[in-house]
Amino acid sequence: MKYTPLGNTGVDVSVLALGAMTFGSKDTWKLGGLGQDLVDKMVSRAIDAGINFFDTADVYDEGESEKTLGKALQPYRDRVLIATKVRGKSGPGVNEIGLSRHHIRQAVRQSLERLGTDWVDLYQFHSWDAHVPLDESIEAMQDLVEEGLVNYPGVSNFTAWQMATVQARAEERGFSRYETAQMNYSLLNRDVEHEILPFLNYSKMSLLVWSPLHGGVLSGKYSKDSKPPGTRAGNRGLFFPFFDEKTGFDIIERVKQVGKEQDATPAQIALSWLLSKGHIVLVGAKTMEQFEENLGALDVNLSSDQVGKLDELTRHRIQYPNWMIERQSSGRTFPVSEPPWTRKN
Numbered sequence: 001m002k003y004t005p006l007g008n009t010g011v012d013v014s015v016l017a018l019g020a021m022t023f024g025s026k027d028t029w030k031l032g033g034l035g036q037d038l039v040d041k042m043v044s045r046a047i048d049a050g051i052n053f054f055d056t057a058d059v060y061d062e063g064e065s066e067k068t069l070g071k072a073l074q075p076y077r078d079r080v081l082i083a084t085k086v087r088g089k090s091g092p093g094v095n096e097i098g099l100s101r102h103h104i105r106q107a108v109r110q111s112l113e114r115l116g117t118d119w120v121d122l123y124q125f126h127s128w129d130a131h132v133p134l135d136e137s138i139e140a141m142q143d144l145v146e147e148g149l150v151n152y153p154g155v156s157n158f159t160a161w162q163m164a165t166v167q168a169r170a171e172e173r174g175f176s177r178y179e180t181a182q183m184n185y186s187l188l189n190r191d192v193e194h195e196i197l198p199f200l201n202y203s204k205m206s207l208l209v210w211s212p213l214h215g216g217v218l219s220g221k222y223s224k225d226s227k228p229p230g231t232r233a234g235n236r237g238l239f240f241p242f243f244d245e246k247t248g249f250d251i252i253e254r255v256k257q258v259g260k261e262q263d264a265t266p267a268q269i270a271l272s273w274l275l276s277k278g279h280i281v282l283v284g285a286k287t288m289e290q291f292e293e294n295l296g297a298l299d300v301n302l303s304s305d306q307v308g309k310l311d312e313l314t315r316h317r318i319q320y321p322n323w324m325i326e327r328q329s330s331g332r333t334f335p336v337s338e339p340p341w342t343r344k345n
Contacts, residue, residue, distance in 0.1 A: 001050025001298065004280060006081070006122075007179025008204045009152055013081055015275055016298065017053035018046045019210065019282035020069045024061025032286045036068050042291055043072035049295050052080045055182070055208070055282050057126060058111050059088035070115035077117060083208075084111050085156060085182075087126030099129035099137040108144055124154040124182060128162050134169060142175040154180035156210075160195035167203055182208040185279070186218060187255065187270055187314055188248060194319050207279045213267055217243060220256055220266035224249055251313050258310065264300045271297035273310050 003012040022032025023039050034042070043054070054073060056065045066084060073080055086107040089097045097103060111120065123144065129137065144150040153170075155163055155178055166178055181200055185192050185207065192207070200207050213219055224245060255266045262269065271294060274281050285291035302310070318326070 003052075004278065005206070006053075006280075007152065007154075007206045008177065009179055011081070011152075013053040013280060014051045015280055016049075016051055016271075016295070017055055017083075017208070017280055017282045018043070018051055019284040020054065020056040020065045021060050022284050022286050023056070023068045024064030025068075026061045026064050028061050032284070034068070034286065036071060038288070039068040040072045041288060042285065043069070043076075045288070045291065045295075047076055047079070053083070053280070054080060055083040055122075056115075057085035057088070058090050058107055058114075059085075059126070063090070063110070063114050066111055066114035070117060074116060081121035082115060082117065083122035083124060083154070083180075084115065084120055085124040085126040086111070087129060099125055099132045099140075101136050101140040104137065104140040104144070108149055112149065119149055119151060121151045122154050122180060123150040123152075124156045124180070125158070127157040128159070134165065138166065138170055138173075138175055142170075142173075145176045152176070152179045154178055154182065154208075156182035156208075157184075160199040163196075163199060163203070163205070178205065180206045180208050180280075182210055182282070184211055185209045185274065186212050186214040187273060187310060188214040188218060188243065188251065190314055190316055193316060194322070209274055209279050209281045212274050212281050212283065213270055214243065217248065218252065218255065218266055218270040220252055220259075222249075254313055255310070258302075258306050261306065262300055262302070264296065265293055267293055268297040268300050269302070269310075272300035272302050273307065276302055276307050 002015045004015050005011070006013045023034050025033055025035045027033030046054075054069060056069050058066060060066070069082075073082065086104055087097075087099055090107055090110070095102055096106065108120070108123065112118065123141065125137065125141075141150065141153045145153065153176055155166060158166070158181060163178070163181060170177055181196065183192050183196060186209075197207065216222070252266060255269050259266050259269045264272070271281055271283065275297065283291070283294040285294060
């Protein structure tokens with residue numbers, strides 16, 4: 001296993017983290033339905049592989065994900081970091097949603113109880129809440145940090161300007177900085193490269209990648225005519241409404257070609273591509289076989305030529321004003337694509 005810093009915390013985490021979205025026997029979202037026995041086996045295998053970072057959320061399987069993950073991690077609690085989230089609808093009450101102080105305090109208490117722990121290592125705002133003043137949300141988060149219930153704050157599904165505002169307000173008030181952003185990123189969705197990744201690099205926040213296989217599509221198991229029942233694609237469509245079937249399956253065929261060169265599966269190639277970018281990748285699985293396949297991405301060493309070919313498959317046109325900034329910076333020491341604060345000595 002390889003390890004990387006978590007934001008600016010001084011803490012190192014495994015580059016592959018285990019996501020628990022499939023955990024929980026209720027299977028309310030039809031994404032997995034993993035019971036405690038299988039969760040125990042998967043977590044034990046993750047620990048053996050060197051994974052020390054585990055992510056869940058209070059809304060996953062109506063809290064069952066936190067329960068099963070917490071039980072599985074009990075023997076290893078001091079060796080691992082647990083991340084969970086707050087924002088979604090977590091109960092029948094009208095106020096059991098959002099980033100109000102009321103809901104944050106209620107939600108963290110319930111998450112800690114389900115996880116069977118006294119603290120959460122990383123507590124993440126699951127999305128922006130325009131209905132609550134930002135200062136109220138970050139004050140509530142800071143209270144949790146000062147009370148020892150949360151070690152580090154993070155965000156998920158935020159825009160770059162929203163993250164910048166959070167960091168600025170936290171810094172102005174002497175609050176703990178937000179160390180991570182959990183965002184969707186894959187060969188089939190590279191939107192974060194426009195504004196979010198440059199901000200994360202500038203602010204020294206870590207990117208936590210969710211759904212790196214684009215809802216399972218990059219596993220190569222789906223085709224234009226085959227979306228098997230019992231799979232994410234079969235149950236909910238292709239999970240992401242912006243998947244372009246006209247070009248998407250052609251891209252997957254190209255990924256398969258690189259897989260043949262590496263003697264690896266399409267999923268392993270897609271994961272290895274993300275790992276080559278230096279990000280922390282959350283992997284989930286419905287079976288031990290899938291999990292083992294995901295772990296196999298660690299053994300894939302893509303050549304610079306292969307990474308370049310994969311980059312070109314779905315590279316975006318550079319957006320304004322970035323192309324103007326790059327043009328005006330052409331005579332400077334560092335190109336915009338490699339600003340001085342991201343360079344390694």
